[in-house]
Amino acid sequence: MKYTKRKVLNLYAGLGGNRQKWENCEVTAVEMDPKIAAVYARLHPEDTLIIGDAHQYLLDHHEEFDFVWSSPPCQTHSRMAKATRHKLNRYSDMSLYQEIIFLDHFFKGQYVVENVKPFYKPLVEPTQKVGRHVFWSNFEFKADEIKQPKNFINQATVSGKKLLQDWLGIHYDENIYYGNNHCPAQILRNCVHPDLGLQIFNQAF
Ligand SMILES: C[S@@+](CC[C@H](N)C(=O)[O-])C[C@H]1O[C@@H](n2cnc3c(N)ncnc32)[C@H](O)[C@@H]1O
Numbered sequence: 212m213k214y215t216k217r218k219v220l221n222l223y224a225g226l227g228g229n230r231q232k233w234e235n236c237e238v239t240a241v242e243m244d245p246k247i248a249a250v251y252a253r254l255h256p257e258d259t260l261i262i263g264d265a266h267q268y269l270l271d272h273h274e275e276f277d278f279v280w281s282s283p284p285c286q287t288h289s290r291m292a293k294a295t296r297h298k299l300n301r302y303s304d305m306s307l308y309q310e311i312i313f314l315d316h317f318f319k320g321q322y323v324v325e326n327v328k329p330f331y332k333p334l335v336e337p338t339q340k341v342g343r344h345v346f347w348s349n350f351e352f353k354a355d356e357i358k359q360p361k362n363f364i365n366q367a368t369v370s371g372k373k374l375l376q377d378w379l380g381i382h383y384d385e386n387i388y389y390g391n392n393h394c395p396a397q398i399l400r401n402c403v404h405p406d407l408g409l410q411i412f413n414q415a416f
Contacts, residue, residue: 278321
């Protein structure tokens with residue numbers, strides 16, 4: 212029997228934390244930031260990488276895939292962002308919920324949407340909570356929390372960057388800053404730990 216690889220869509224790919232340990236699949240990754248995408252491309256040269264808008268890509272291309280993982284930015288939902296948002300007025304980004312509803316009703320394969328625990332009661336109840344993450348998915352999975360390094364949130368220096376790189380097993384030299392954030396470790400803190408990504412991926416099929 213001919214074995215065909217699963218076609219996987221990895222949205223808001225970042226550095227590819229959740230994807231790092233996936234095997235036997237054909238991955239298309241979508242990431243908006245060209246500098247982050249450049250690191251992803253080096254780490255996963257076998258993936259098809261789209262530099263563009265993940266939200267629109269899902270709408271236009273979902274039918275081509277068996278599995279979708281989506282990790283929309285958490286900045287407008289996270290408790291941390293609320294605690295530090297003194298003068299900045301902005302709305303929480305509803306594309307998170309648009310994708311959950313869209314995937315749940317119109318996508319034929321398996322999906323996972325990942326975010327961090329929000330500062331408000333989630334508008335759609337998550338199907339799973341693991342450590343600092345919340346998940347919405349259309350299959351059941353069990354996953355163990357991966358212990359974080361001490362002072363995870365406060366690792367804001369170049370040595371903090373190295374600590375998080377070693378913890379994730381994701382290494383690169385350049386300092387890349389996420390939006391207006393001045394911390395070289397922020398894009399590493401954005402990552403789902405590869406062991407957590409693998410545990411969930413393995414239970415999707
Ligand atoms: C939470 S991080 C994803 C982390 C990733 N799941 C991992 O484990 O490494 C979100 C990423 O989405 C990217 N991003 C933000 N808006 C985007 C958009 N509209 N389309 C594609 N990527 C976007 C950001 O640059 C950031 O790298």
